Amino acid sequence: MRIKAYLQEVYTELxxxxxxxxxxxxxxxxxxxxxxxxxxxxxxFVMDITFENVMDVIYRMMY
Incomplete structure (x- = not known):
């Protein structure tokens, strides 16, 4: 019976x-x-492209 009362209270509140x-x-x-x-x-997207370009520059400097 507690479930029925709970559901009734929920319905009333909604x-x-x-x-x-x-x-x-x-x-x-x-x-x-x-x-x-x-x-x-x-x-x-802009952050990703920027980071990719920065990493490209760093890798080119290393090799």
Whole structure:
């Protein structure tokens, strides 16, 4: 019986106490996440290319 009471409390809380975002809010948040992800990927790409070029210069100096 404790499980049934727990599930009823969870349902009540989800329906009456939780504030759900609107569809527009979700779209806005998703857009922000996509832009941030692309920017982070670009920064990592630039760092990778830079590190590769630096290591190339170092290896050429050694041999």
């Amino acid at each position: 329906i009456h106490k939780v504030s759900w975002p609107t569809w527009k809010d979700l779209q806005s948040s998703a857009l922000i996440v996509m832009i941030a992800s692309l920017l982070i990927a670009l920064v990592i």
